[in-house]
Amino acid sequence: MKTITNYNRTPKLTLIGAGPGDPDLISVKGVKALQNARVVLYDALVAEQLLDYAPNAIKVYVGKRANNHTYSQEHIQKLIVQYALEYGHIVRLKGGDSFVFGRGTEEINFVQLYGIETEVVPGISSAFSVPAAVGIPATERGVAEGVWVITGTTTQGKPSKDIAMAAQSNSTVVILMGVKNLPYIVEAYLQQGKEKLPVAVIQNGTTPAQRHVVGTVDNIVSLVKAYKIGSPAIIVVGEVVKNAQKLNAVVHQLNYN
Secondary structure (H helix, E strand, C coil), X not given: CXXXXXXXXXXXXXXXXXXXXXXXXXXXXXXXXXXXXXXXXXXXXXXXXHHHHCCCCEEEECCEECCEECCCHHHHHHHHHHHHHHHCEEEEEECECCCCCCCHHHHHHHHHCCCCEEEEECCXXXXXXXXXXXXXXXXXXXXXXXXXXXXXXXCCCCCCCHHXXXXXXXXXXXXXXXXXXXXXXXXXXXXXXXXXXXEEEEXXXXXXXXXXXXXXXXXXXXXXXXXXXXXXEEEEECHHHHHHHHCHHHHHHHCCC
């Protein structure tokens, strides 16, 4: 293990939201915290260029993907405590915002049991920034007066029951981690007679690998299959999705073409 000397060993955890994927979308405060880090534990969806801000820190990959968990959540929390007590300032770098399906609260609560100081640096959530990257607003006057943000897959691997409730609403619905459960999501809307409601599925949002398809409830499953859209992706359901087609030229520019 790499050894670092001559620094303040006072244990501290800084939880940083790295943003949706584009490394330029991290906050200045997040960059400053990385520059002062002695250890950085980072997730799968974090742009690795961000690690350059911490050239002298130990980097530990603790990413979790579907069916591929390097470490369990419990193990990650124990690692944070171990490194903080040994090295001092630890940064936990998580994609998007760590308090939006990022399990940030669990990590903060665990670390504080050991009397370790904690700080949270909010990040830009993918729930709003990724749709925006293809021209889709979360709300629009006269179209959608609210927005639901729902996980598409619970800790048990099943679709969230909130999806069926959200399907009854006229609000925009943004579903994270839901591609594998897209047929279930579609069925919830079909039961409400909303087969022509617009839907977008956006893969690798805000990165050079960004791809997306736009369709309706009754054809989105076939479109996702035809264009081989996969995880990580965000699903947006609602009339606001029509803006993705209106702003097509802007979308192409944001796709780094």
